[in-house]
Structure formats: C-alpha cells, structure tokens
Amino acid sequence: MNDQMSLSNEIQTKVNDLFIKGFEIPSEKLTPTASLYEDLGLDSLDAVDMLVHLEETFKIKVDGERLMEVRTLQNVYDLVAEVARNAGSETVAQHAPALTANV
Amino acid sequence: MNAARTDVLIIGSGISSLTSAALLAAKGKKVRVLEAYTKPGGYMHSFSRFGEIYDTGAHYTGALGPGQPFHTILDYLGVYREDLFEPLADERFDVFRFPDFEAAFSKGYDRLIPGLVAEFPHEADAIRAYFARVQATVKNFPHYEFSDRSENDIAGTGLDVSLASVVEPLTSNPKLKCVLYAYCVLHGVYPEEAPFGFHAIMTDSLIRGAYGLRGGGDHLAKSFVRAIEAKGGEVLCKKRVTEMRVGTDRLVKEVRTEDGGVYTADWVIAGIHPKAAFRLLRDESGLAYDPFTPVFRERMTNLEESLGIFGVYATTKDAPPVDPHRNFYYFDSSDPETFFDTLTPDQTPKAVFLSSANRRPSPEAKNFAFSLHAAGPIEWFDDWRGSRFGKRPAEYAAKKEAFAENIFRAVERYEPGLRAKVGKYVSSTPLTHLHFNGSEDGTSYGLYHSIANTGARAIGPRTKVINLLLTGQSTLFPGLLGAAVSALRTTGHIIGIKPIIEELRLLGRKNESLHHGSGNADFARQFG
Numbered sequence: 295m296n297d298q299m300s301l302s303n304e305i306q307t308k309v310n311d312l313f314i315k316g317f318e319i320p321s322e323k324l325t326p327t328a329s330l331y332e333d334l335g336l337d338s339l340d341a342v343d344m345l346v347h348l349e350e351t352f353k354i355k356v357d358g359e360r361l362m363e364v365r366t367l368q369n370v371y372d373l374v375a376e377v378a379r380n381a382g383s384e385t386v387a388q389h390a391p392a393l394t395a396n397v
Numbered sequence: 398m399n400a401a402r403t404d405v406l407i408i409g410s411g412i413s414s415l416t417s418a419a420l421l422a423a424k425g426k427k428v429r430v431l432e433a434y435t436k437p438g439g440y441m442h443s444f445s446r447f448g449e450i451y452d453t454g455a456h457y458t459g460a461l462g463p464g465q466p467f468h469t470i471l472d473y474l475g476v477y478r479e480d481l482f483e484p485l486a487d488e489r490f491d492v493f494r495f496p497d498f499e500a501a502f503s504k505g506y507d508r509l510i511p512g513l514v515a516e517f518p519h520e521a522d523a524i525r526a527y528f529a530r531v532q533a534t535v536k537n538f539p540h541y542e543f544s545d546r547s548e549n550d551i552a553g554t555g556l557d558v559s560l561a562s563v564v565e566p567l568t569s570n571p572k573l574k575c576v577l578y579a580y581c582v583l584h585g586v587y588p589e590e591a592p593f594g595f596h597a598i599m600t601d602s603l604i605r606g607a608y609g610l611r612g613g614g615d616h617l618a619k620s621f622v623r624a625i626e627a628k629g630g631e632v633l634c635k636k637r638v639t640e641m642r643v644g645t646d647r648l649v650k651e652v653r654t655e656d657g658g659v660y661t662a663d664w665v666i667a668g669i670h671p672k673a674a675f676r677l678l679r680d681e682s683g684l685a686y687d688p689f690t691p692v693f694r695e696r697m698t699n700l701e702e703s704l705g706i707f708g709v710y711a712t713t714k715d716a717p718p719v720d721p722h723r724n725f726y727y728f729d730s731s732d733p734e735t736f737f738d739t740l741t742p743d744q745t746p747k748a749v750f751l752s753s754a755n756r757r758p759s760p761e762a763k764n765f766a767f768s769l770h771a772a773g774p775i776e777w778f779d780d781w782r783g784s785r786f787g788k789r790p791a792e793y794a795a796k797k798e799a800f801a802e803n804i805f806r807a808v809e810r811y812e813p814g815l816r817a818k819v820g821k822y823v824s825s826t827p828l829t830h831l832h833f834n835g836s837e838d839g840t841s842y843g844l845y846h847s848i849a850n851t852g853a854r855a856i857g858p859r860t861k862v863i864n865l866l867l868t869g870q871s872t873l874f875p876g877l878l879g880a881a882v883s884a885l886r887t888t889g890h891i892i893g894i895k896p897i898i899e900e901l902r903l904l905g906r907k908n909e910s911l912h913h914g915s916g917n918a919d920f921a922r923q924f925g
Contacts, residue, residue: 316692339859343692346854357557358853359550 305352305374309367312347326368334367348374354381403427403631405891406652406662408638408677411439411834412877413869414668415621415632416884419474422628424892429630429662431654433637436615437622439668439834440841441877443613447821449754449766451710453833454841455614456752456768457485457724458877459602464909466541467602467878469901470885472908475624481617482608483756486722488512490607493579494811495731500576502604506532509604513576523568527577530555530563534597540882541598543902545895555594556852563593574733579726581737582748584875585704585772588733590847595874602878609722609756640679641665641865643686648864650681664891668869668884670837671844671856672697678862688861700850703842703875704739705827707746707773709801710754710766713818717765721753727811739772742800745807746771764820769804775827775839786832797824843871858887866890 313319319334330336336344341361348370349356354377364370405421407414410432418428430437440454460467461482471477485491487508489501503512510528514521537553539546555563564577578588580599610617622632637655644650652660667674675697678686687694719725727749738747754766775782777800781793801824805816827839836843844850851874857867866887870876873883885894 312692316695317690339693339861340690342854343690343696346696346849347692349849355557359552361853 301378302371302375305371305378308351309348309370309374312344312351313367316343316347324367326366326371328367329365330367330370331365344370352378354378403429403660403662405429405664405666406431406660407666407668408652408674409433409439409668409835409869410437410618410632410634411668411869411880412441412617412621413872413880413884413887414439414666415618415625416470416474416881417666417668417868417888418630418632419476419621419624419628420884420888420897421892422625422630423474424897426892427629428625429660430625430632431636431638431652431660432632432634433655433835434833435634436618437632437634438614438618440836441614441618442833443610443615446710446823447712447766449712449764450613450615451754451766451768452610452614453708453825453830455610455617455877456750456770457603457607457609459599459604459608460541460606460878461608462606463912464905465602465606466543466905467881468606469543469905469908470881473901473904474621475627476617476620478620481611481620483611483722485607485609485724485756486720489723491579491603491724491726493576493726493728495572495575495728496810497731498572500572504604504607506604517570517573520568520570520573523570523573526567527564530593531597531600534594535601538594538598539898540885540894543898543905545898554852555597556592557848558593559589559848560591560593560596561588564588571733572731575728575731578733579728582726582750584846585737585842586846587737590849592846592848592851595846595851595879598874598879599876609753611756638677640683641674641677641862642679642681642683643688643862644681647688647862649862664864664866666866666868666887668867669835670869671867671871672700672837673835674865674867675860693861697856700856701845701847702838702840703845704772705774705839706770706830706841707797707800707804707827708825708829709769709804709822710824711769711819711822712754712767713765713815714763714820715765715818716762717753717758718812718815718818719751719753719765721756721758721765721767724753725751725811727751727808729807729810737772739774742773742777742796742803745803746773748772749804749807751808765818769808771804771807773800773826775831778826778828781828782831786829789828793828797826800824842875843869846875858883858890 310324313324314321328334345356345361352374356377404426405428407418407430410430414430418430421428442453443450487504489503491502493500500516503509513524534555536542625632638652639655640653641649642651649665680686729747750770752768754768781789809816830836831839855872857872868884868887870880873879
C-alpha cells in the first residue's frame with residue numbers, strides 16, 4: 295500500500311512538474327479536476343508533446359489513441375499509473391528523471 | 398508579381414512541396430513555390446557526369462504499377478508519364494548479398510513468397526506470416542490504400558510496434574532476419590526502433606511495383622512544375638527564404654527572401670526540415686519569434702536526425718557486370734545485430750547499395766553507369782563544414798577518396814574486378830546534401846523515423862503558428878513515396894482530404910482495370 299501511495303505521489307509530482315516547467319502553467323491551477331484544454335489551455339499539439347514527455351520520463355509506452363480519453367489532470371495521473379503498473383512499477387521509481395530545468 | 402498575394406506559399410521544392418503545390422493548384426488554389434537552389438526537385442535532383450545522368454536521391458521507388466498508390470497520386474496530379482519510369486526486373490529486382498548466402502525479392506507476393514520459401518524451406522510459415530502481416534497492415538493507412546479511415550485512427554497501422562517485435566517471434570533464423578531487415582538500409586532506422594507500419598509500406602510498395610527513374614529525377618521534378626504551371630501556379634527558383642514574419646495573432650504575415658522579395662499568402666507550407674522552418678520565424682519587427690512551449694523546445698532539441706549518406710557515382714569502361722534492372726545490397730556481415738552500424742571512414746562500410754544510373758542502357762552499351770551508397774555521417778566531415786561547395790580543400794577530397802575506395806573494397810568482395818573497370822567516379826558527402834538541399838546535418842531521410850517520432854508522435858503537419866503547415870519526409874515517412882503521401886496529409890488541412898482520397902481510390906481502380914497507367918488526364922480533369 296505504501297509503495298502504491300509513493301508511486302502515486304511520484305507520478306503526481308512529476309506530471310505537475312511537466313505542467314509547471316514544460317507548459318509554464320501556474321501551480322495553483324493544477325487541481326485534479328482541471329481540464330487540460332479548457333482550464334490549462336493545452337491544444338492537441340501540446341497533448342502530443344505531453345505524451346512524448348511522459349513516455350520518456352516514466353519509460354513507458356502509451357497507446358497514442360488513449361490521448362482521446364484524457365480530459366483532466368486526474369486522467370493523466372491515472373493513465374500513467376495504469377500503464378506504469380502494467381509495465382512494472384519499479385521502472386518508474388528507478389528511471390524517472392526529474393524534469394530538467396532547461397526545458 | 399511579388400506583391401500579389403497567393404492562397405498558399407510553399408517553401409522548398411522537394412517532392413512533398415511539389416505534390417502539395419500540384420494538388421492545391423488542381424483544386425483551384427493560387428500557389429507559389431519558393432526554392433533556394435537554381436532548379437526545383439530537392440532530393441529528386443539528378444546531375445550529369447561522364448556523359449551519364451546520376452540521381453542524388455531518387456534511385457528507385459515503389460507502388461508505381463498501374464492502380465498502385467504512387468502511380469495513382471502522380472496520375473491524379475497530371476504528373477505521371479510512362480517515360481519517366483522504368484520497371485525493375487520481375488525476378489530478383491532487389492538482391493541481398495551476405496558473406497555466406499544470397500537472397501532476393503521478386504515482384505509481386507506470388508513470386509516473392511515461393512522464391513523466399515525455396516531459399517528458406519524450413520521457414521515457410523514465418524515467411525508467409527510476415528508478408529501476410531505486411532499486407533494486412535498497409536491496408537490500414539488511408540493515404541496509401543485510399544480508404545475512408547480517419548488518419549487519426551492508428552489501430553492496426555503497426556506504428557506503435559517495432560519491426561523487430563514482429564519479426565523476432567516469427568523466426569530465430571538469423572539469415573531470414575537479415576533479409577527481412579535489409580530494407581532498414583532505406584530508412585536508416587534500427588529494427589528495434591523502426592515502426593513496423595512504415596517498414597511494411599516501404600516493403601509492400603517495392604514488392605508490388607519497384608521502378609527506377611528513366612533519365613533522372615530532374616525529369617520528374619519538371620513534370621511536376623509543368624502540372625503546377627498548367628493550373629496557374631508558380632515555381633520560383635533562386636528564392637532563398639530568410640524569414641517568416643508572424644503577427645501577434647500567430648499568423649504568418651510575410652515571407653521574405655534573400656533577394657529582397659516579400660510574399661504574402663493565407664497559408665504557408667514548409668517542405669523543408671522542421672527545425673529549419675522554425676529557425677525562419679520572426680516577429681513583426683524582425684526579432685526571433687518563439688511560440689513554443691518549453692517542453693516542445695526540449696523535444697526539438699533532443700530529436701535525432703537520420704543517417705548521413707555517402708555516395709559514389711561511377712562509370713565503367715566495360716558493359717554492365719550486373720543487370721541494370723536490379724539493385725544490389727552488399728552486406729559485410731550476416732549478423733542482423735550489426736549490419737547497420739556505422740564504423741569509421743577508415744574501414745569498409747557494413748552495407749552498400751548499388752543501383753544503376755541508367756536503367757535502360759542500349760544493348761550496345763560499352764559502359765555501365767552506377768552509384769554506390771553507404772552510411773557516412775556528417776561528423777566525419779565536420780572539419781570542412783565552414784568551407785564552400787567547389788572550394789573545399791584537398792584534405793576533404795582525400796578523405797572522400799579514401800572512403801570511396803573503402804566502399805569499392807566492400808563491393809569487390811561480391812563483384813570482383815569491378816573497381817578495375819571503373820574509369821572515373823565522383824563522390825558526395827552529407828556536406829554536399831547540405832549545400833544542395835539544406836537538409837539538417839546533410840542527412841538523407843530527415844528526422845530519425847523511430848517509433849517515438851512517428852504516427853501520433855510525429856512533428857507536423859500543424860504547428861503553433863496557425864497558418865504554417867509542415868510537409869515532407871520528416872513529418873511522415875522517408876523516400877519519394879513517403880514524402881509525396883505526407884503532402885496529402887498536409888494539404889488536407891487546407892482543402893479537406895476526404896473527397897480527394899475518394900477520387901484517388903476511384904482513379905486507382907480505373908487504372909488497375911485498364912492495366913496500363915498513363916494518360917488519365919480526362920479523368921483527372923473531371924475531378925480537378
């Protein structure tokens with residue numbers, strides 16, 4: 295249980311990091327129910343960049359079509375958690391680098 | 398004329414730009430193509446040496462049989478002419494030579510599969526399963542099979558799975574793997590990283606209809622220009638674009654050229670490398686313009702480029718030692734894990750591709766014009782990046798000659814005595830491509846086409862600049878066919894692609910039933 299909690303926290307931290315540094319979105323806007331498109335201002339091109347970044351960060355492979363299901367920030371956390379769980383969660387803990395400062 | 402606004406401005410004149418222009422012009426759009434070099438064509442350029450015509454990029458292509466996708470696209474655009482192309486041999490058009498065995502691809506699955514099964518009798522199931530998967534996969538690409546599937550529907554396209562992940566469960570035979578991986582030479586992506594879907598399209602297109610260009614790619618480029626001009630479009634050469642000025646509304650307002658030209662249009666299509674296109678962006682006061690997010694900038698910075706290619710263009714003093722209707726792939730190893738590795742210019746290359754420059758020499762021909770290509774990254778020639786074409790120092794020439802001789806050595810293993818028959822040759826490096834095509838790092842295939850850069854993850858066609866679209870091999874697949882198909886996707890954002898796909902489907906069917914390809918101008922006009 296603790297492992298799952300820490301994985302979930304880690305995912306949330308790294309995803310939020312992407313939105314703050316990678317998309318320059320103020321942290322106070324990052325609520326789990328925030329809509330990526332209406333509230334956070336992403337467009338479909340940004341969604342592809344998000345996908346590529348998450349795949350590199352968490353060393354996972356996400357079916358591109360699943361982007362269509364993702365509407366809120368919570369959906370992003372859930373998608374990463376699901377894919378990482380299926381791929382073996384230790385890869386997340388071991389390999390995920392922090393988002394670099396120069397993104 | 399410069400002041401006149403067009404509907405669409407197109408930067409660069411490779412086959413993706415020219416396909417975009419011809420399609421848009423046929424649909425009533427006023428188009429203008431701006432090319433930096435003195436003639437159009439990009440990697441379709443051909444050049445003359447020793448009384449022969451050599452191609453820089455268009456060595457052969459696929460899907461050119463009547464009713465097949467590339468044939469249909471060219472016919473639809475009014476570009477196709479039978480005398481532009483020469484069909485390669487029905488039997489063994491691509492020959493793969495390895496140190497301890499040889500295999501070949503023949504035209505059509507009904508020839509290919511029995512041929513390979515005869516060479517690998519214990520692998521019959523694997524061979525049949527692999528090519529069944531190839532054929533099933535290509536049917537899922539709407540711009541290749543002209544179906545009404547959405548381009549966003551990537552199910553079954555195999556773009557998310559690697560070539561190796563398809564082949565490895567089918568066979569453990571290293572020789573068969575060598576054969577199934579051999580076409581990786583044509584895109585430069587390792588089997589573990591190559592999206593199976595686009596490798597399948599490349600494979601299928603060549604098996605169904607492999608053709609060489611007769612008389613050089615310049616003729617194909619000219620045929621495009623004629624089709625564009627016939628519809629009121631323009632292709633302007635010696636127009637190097639230096640800036641795209643973008644307003645605060647994220648729309649390109651002006652495109653400026655080195656000679657002081659200022660062009661305006663509703664849409665701008667960049668048929669150049671995406672990185673090169675983005676470098677041209679300026680705000681309205683002329684300062685660098687960057688509409689991108691940090692995450693996109695990081696992605697662009699980290700994107701790998703594809704291979705640099707070294708070319709040797711030679712002529713022999715004797716009649717052809719090999720059939721000019723065949724291509725030859727010479728590999729240095731039968732280990733599929735190693736044969737795409739690039740070594741150093743001091744060693745013989747791992748893989749060499751031989752193609753005939755003149756696909757239809759006269760029966761009395763006393764010579765054989767051919768080209769050899771092998772991986773040769775720009776880093777080998779970094780010392781001379783600052784030098785100018787035609788004025789590079791003797792050291793550069795010496796390094797070129799040394800590697801050219803190593804390429805000949807690699808080929809000599811299979812074609813003994815060929816080097817002694819060569820009278821003259823010239824060679825090209827990635828710096829040559831940089832000069833003529835402006836390709837990033839002088840690469841031949843644009844961005845590295847790994848799974849991470851393909852399909853849903855590809856760069857373009859749309860960009861953060863609302864009326865700027867990208868086209869070309871970096872946005873889809875490499876090669877003449879890949880780049881031409883990329884233009885269908887790009888122009889679809891301007892004129893809508895569904896009706897065009899349907900017209901292509903009908904034209905393809907008609908041509909297939911006629912079973913001879915040329916001259917469906919009436920049909921094209923009917924839809925044009």
